[in-house]
Amino acid sequence: MIDILTDPTQLADFLATSLRLSVPIIFAALGGVLSERSGVFNIGLEGMLLAGCFGAAVGAYFFGTPFAGVAVGMFFGLLGALILAYLSITLGVSQIVSGIAINMLMLGLTAFLSRIVFEGQANTMTLSGFKPIAIPLLSQIPVLGPVFFNQDLLVYVMYAMVAGGLWLMYRTRWGLNVRAVGENPRAVDTAGISVVGLRYACVLTSGAIAGLGGCYLVLSQIFLFSEHMSAGKGFIALAAVILGRWNPLGALLACLLFGVFDALQLRLQFANPEVPYQAFVILPYAVSILALVGLVGKPTPPAAVGIPYKREAK
Amino acid sequence: MPGLMRLLYATKSVWAILAALVVGAVFILIAGSDPIAAYGALFTGAFFEYHGIATTLVKMSPLLLAGLAVLLPLRAGLFNIGAEGQIYLGALFAAMAALYLPVMPGWIHIIICSFAGMVGGGLWALIPAYLKARHNINEVIVTLLMNYIGINLVSYATSGPMMEEGAPYPYSAEIPESLWLPHILPRTDAHLGVVIGLVIAMVMYYVFQRTSLGYSMNAVGSNPQAARYAGMSVRRHIIWSLVLGGALAGLAGTYEVLGLKYRLFHAFSAGYGYDGIVVAFLGGGHPLYAAAAALFLAGLRSGANIMQRAVGVPTTVVDTIQGLVVIFVAASLAFRFERSRWAEIWRRRKSLDRALEGEVAPPPPTPSGAQPAGAKPAAENAER
Numbered sequence: 272m273i274d275i276l277t278d279p280t281q282l283a284d285f286l287a288t289s290l291r292l293s294v295p296i297i298f299a300a301l302g303g304v305l306s307e308r309s310g311v312f313n314i315g316l317e318g319m320l321l322a323g324c325f326g327a328a329v330g331a332y333f334f335g336t337p338f339a340g341v342a343v344g345m346f347f348g349l350l351g352a353l354i355l356a357y358l359s360i361t362l363g364v365s366q367i368v369s370g371i372a373i374n375m376l377m378l379g380l381t382a383f384l385s386r387i388v389f390e391g392q393a394n395t396m397t398l399s400g401f402k403p404i405a406i407p408l409l410s411q412i413p414v415l416g417p418v419f420f421n422q423d424l425l426v427y428v429m430y431a432m433v434a435g436g437l438w439l440m441y442r443t444r445w446g447l448n449v450r451a452v453g454e455n456p457r458a459v460d461t462a463g464i465s466v467v468g469l470r471y472a473c474v475l476t477s478g479a480i481a482g483l484g485g486c487y488l489v490l491s492q493i494f495l496f497s498e499h500m501s502a503g504k505g506f507i508a509l510a511a512v513i514l515g516r517w518n519p520l521g522a523l524l525a526c527l528l529f530g531v532f533d534a535l536q537l538r539l540q541f542a543n544p545e546v547p548y549q550a551f552v553i554l555p556y557a558v559s560i561l562a563l564v565g566l567v568g569k570p571t572p573p574a575a576v577g578i579p580y581k582r583e584a585k
Numbered sequence: 586m587p588g589l590m591r592l593l594y595a596t597k598s599v600w601a602i603l604a605a606l607v608v609g610a611v612f613i614l615i616a617g618s619d620p621i622a623a624y625g626a627l628f629t630g631a632f633f634e635y636h637g638i639a640t641t642l643v644k645m646s647p648l649l650l651a652g653l654a655v656l657l658p659l660r661a662g663l664f665n666i667g668a669e670g671q672i673y674l675g676a677l678f679a680a681m682a683a684l685y686l687p688v689m690p691g692w693i694h695i696i697i698c699s700f701a702g703m704v705g706g707g708l709w710a711l712i713p714a715y716l717k718a719r720h721n722i723n724e725v726i727v728t729l730l731m732n733y734i735g736i737n738l739v740s741y742a743t744s745g746p747m748m749e750e751g752a753p754y755p756y757s758a759e760i761p762e763s764l765w766l767p768h769i770l771p772r773t774d775a776h777l778g779v780v781i782g783l784v785i786a787m788v789m790y791y792v793f794q795r796t797s798l799g800y801s802m803n804a805v806g807s808n809p810q811a812a813r814y815a816g817m818s819v820r821r822h823i824i825w826s827l828v829l830g831g832a833l834a835g836l837a838g839t840y841e842v843l844g845l846k847y848r849l850f851h852a853f854s855a856g857y858g859y860d861g862i863v864v865a866f867l868g869g870g871h872p873l874y875a876a877a878a879a880l881f882l883a884g885l886r887s888g889a890n891i892m893q894r895a896v897g898v899p900t901t902v903v904d905t906i907q908g909l910v911v912i913f914v915a916a917s918l919a920f921r922f923e924r925s926r927w928a929e930i931w932r933r934r935k936s937l938d939r940a941l942e943g944e945v946a947p948p949p950p951t952p953s954g955a956q957p958a959g960a961k962p963a964a965e966n967a968e969r
Contacts, residue, residue: 564722
């Protein structure tokens with residue numbers, strides 16, 4: 272157990288596992304940040320992640336290339352988000368209820384359709400996936416090089432998305448509008464910018480990004496689709512959004528923290544077979560809660576999150 | 586005419602459920618089966634056969650109690666997504682009370698077990714309640730995450746300290762027969778749990794409607810600032826409503842053990858806690874409607890197995906339909922008669938009649954806010 276601190280190869284291996292475990296959550300959390308910043312609480316991330324998993328498997332299964340998997344996976348995630356957007360933005364239904372409905376629908380629908388589409392070989396097939404690409408020079412850095420720069424395409428996409436998200440959110444007019452619409456939609460409306468349009472854009476993008484997290488799970492890690500393979504990752508992402516203070520970089524760090532604990536529990540489980548495995552399984556969840564409790568200062572969510580915007584309401 | 590349209594709008598939830606079933610029929614077609622035969626098997630099996638009804642009632646017990654567990658905190662404006670974990674903790678406490686307490690008369694022991702289950706579920710809900718009340722930490726996320734911890738706790742108990750020796754699968758020893766809940770239908774599994782759930786729903790209805798407690802909960806939920814100004818402790822209401830909700834979920838778990846399984850099983854709840862959210866939502870926050878919703882969902886669940894055996898449609902289609910039901914009902918809530926085109930047409934007809942009368946007699950004074958009948962078209966054009 273202690274060897275991860277003394278042996279550099281073990282340490283690199285441990286950190287690489289941590290990163291891999293956190294990537295799907297990072298994608299979902301980035302989607303969550305975008306959606307919540309625009310004022311829509313997205314508890315449906317879990318369902319969109321699962322839809323992304325299924326879409327990735329469908330795309331890769333029928334077209335034989337992981338790129339098709341990514342396209343279909345992101346599209347399915349977006350479809351899930353479309354339901355949330357229509358219910359909560361257009362119709363003003365409770366965002367929590369809409370999100371839970373999406374999770375249930377996706378859980379049933381993906382399980383149902385996977386039996387029809389893959390005809391019982393869902394659990395035995397091996398889909399074509401992404402392979403690690405070592406980035407010259409950067410991957411030569413001791414310990415951290417192979418951890419961060421010998422990954423597959425989707426991980427590099429994730430880096431770009433965090434950087435792009437930060438730039439978009441804090442350096443562009445559009446990002447300013449998004450942040451404003453999450454704090455004070457009436458002011459944005461008064462300025463002649465469409466609240467509905469902005470929120471739709473954010474929620475749909477958030478679904479596509481969460482779907483990408485599902486793609487990573489299928490196309491880079493497991494290479495098949497199994498029922499309920501998202502297994503609560505979308506919910507952990509929700510905690511990461513709060514922990515990261517609704518900031519893309521913060522969410523990334525929070526997810527990495529969960530990834531480290533997940534990797535740690537895998538190692539502990541392996542190293543201590545006499546300790547009941549459940550003690551380790553609950554570790555990431557317990558850490559999530561403790562991290563929420565232990566936040567220094569109070570997390571302040573966007574002021575308008577959870578409240579449907581009605582133009583005529585006073 | 587407006588009467589009929591009004592009725593159609595008032596029963597919109599029913600239409601939404603039918604619409605969800607129609608979309609579900611498309612999925613059954615995709616699966617290669619006849620939707621009419623499939624739904625026929627499902628609903629006959631769930632509601633029109635003796636043993637099927639019994640199975641429906643068996644499933645209704647945890648669904649209703651879990652639904653009430655979500656509904657109670659909802660009244661105070663809190664989302665309890667953690668009923669699943671509270672069910673597990675309730676079952677754990679009840680099973681411990683059933684297995685490890687000294688021998689005593691059955692009915693006293695049943696009451697003690699029920700109480701233990703409520704304590705288990707209530708304690709599990711106390712954590713998110715405290716965090717919400719003290720630190721304003723989002724209860725949605727904490728209750729969600731605690732589900733996973735609760736499930737694993739029971740998994741540990743049933744595969745470790747409480748595991749029956751030589752059991753092939755993680756489960757506890759059997760509880761004494763004196764603790765088995767009485768059956769309400771002879772020769773079936775239908776147990777008293779559903780009756781207890783119904784009684785609690787009625788009590789809740791009474792408390793919500795008739796007591797100051799129900800009133801103050803509603804006040805905290807609808808306008809916490811005003812409630813605080815009126816001297817109610819918002820913090821205390823948050824804690825009690827979540828803890829009582831947790832206790833009800835704990836009871837759901839308790840009666841799964843005492844009424845149906847007679848043991849504590851690893852992973853015994855088929856997502857009843859999450860289905861409880863659907864029950865509370867479909868019930869519109871009303872305990873008695875929630876009972877109707879629980880009956881409907883229990884029927885879907887029990888009929889699903891019969892449908893799978895009869896026509897070979899996988900039961901997962903029912904999960905899909907359940908999700909669709911929530912989406913369609915949620916969408917239907919946005920449609921209100923008063924804001925519909927039909928109401929608009931009806932208003933125009935009435936104003937037309939008034940205008941006609943006005944040509945005979947001077948126009949009556951219009952109520953504030955309404956347009957004078959004759960000026961209406963011009964005003965509308967101006968708006969566009």
